Amino acid sequence: MPLTEELQYFISRIDGGRVEIADGQNAIEVLEILEKATESLLGSGEVQMKSPVPKQEKSYFAHPSSYIDENVEIGEGTKIWHFSHVQSNTKIGKMCTLGQNVNVGSNVSIGNFCKIQNNVSVYEGVTLEDYVFCGPSMVFTNIKDPRCKYPQRGSEFYLKTLVKEGASIGANATIICGNTIGRHAFIGSGAVVTKDVPDYALMTGVPARRVGWACECGEILPKFSECVTCPRCGLKYRLKDEKLIRGE
Secondary structure: OOOOHHHHHHHHHHHOOOOOOOOHHHHHHHHHHHHHHHHHHHHHOOOOOOOOOOOOOOOOEEOOOOEEOOOOEEOOOOEEOOOOEEOOOOEEOOOOEEOOOOEEOOOOEEOOOOEEOOOOEEOOOEEEOOOOEEOOOOEEOOOOOOOOOOOOOOHHHOOOEEEOOOOEEOOOOEEOOOOEEOOOOEEOOOOEEOOOEOOOEEEEOOOOEEEEEEOOOOOEOOOOOOEEEOOOOOOEEEEEOOEEEEOO
8 A cells, every 4th residue: 555655754753763752843743644645545446434323312311320130121211310220121101201319220111101209119010101290209019028138039039010001100109019000090108009099089197098080180089978979170970889980
């Protein structure tokens, strides 16, 4: 490969001992010569430079302080904020929000349009369907009788918790593992859920008990015996066998 005149001149100066100590002017000369040499080589067609591989744009946002492990699926428009950690083999749907210091365990499934507030850990064994709200510092569990001396590690030990579509869990509430939270149920702040929760149930206290019913929109429904209309959105409900059913 032929050398350019500038590069030949620079090499002859070094070989002849005329350049002994590098200074600022030498550095500028070197950069200029290398730039011209590169232009010459590219112009001759003897060297072909590969264009850089374009970076794949993420369809979700993750703050630089967060950690996303391998084999994680995150939907379009989801946002993951400061100091959060999403562990491997987890699936998060589209348009979700994970606040500050949220931990999502391995093998967890989170639906679309969920909102998980600050300081929440969604442990392995927990499944959230679409539109679930988890209030600040609420707690999930996955083992009922934990002992450090007798550890229970691995999916075979974890009791499953299912939070169905549209359910809301208030701040500082605790969900004991092995239970199901019904569709559009409302768990009050600080409540401790120890059993399955019916659809639309309003749960408060320790242990949590049903104290009323909540509309799909979140409005607490007034007391009624058979049928009721939500004063906020107009949806109608009726009671059947101690269960609230939406419709006429």
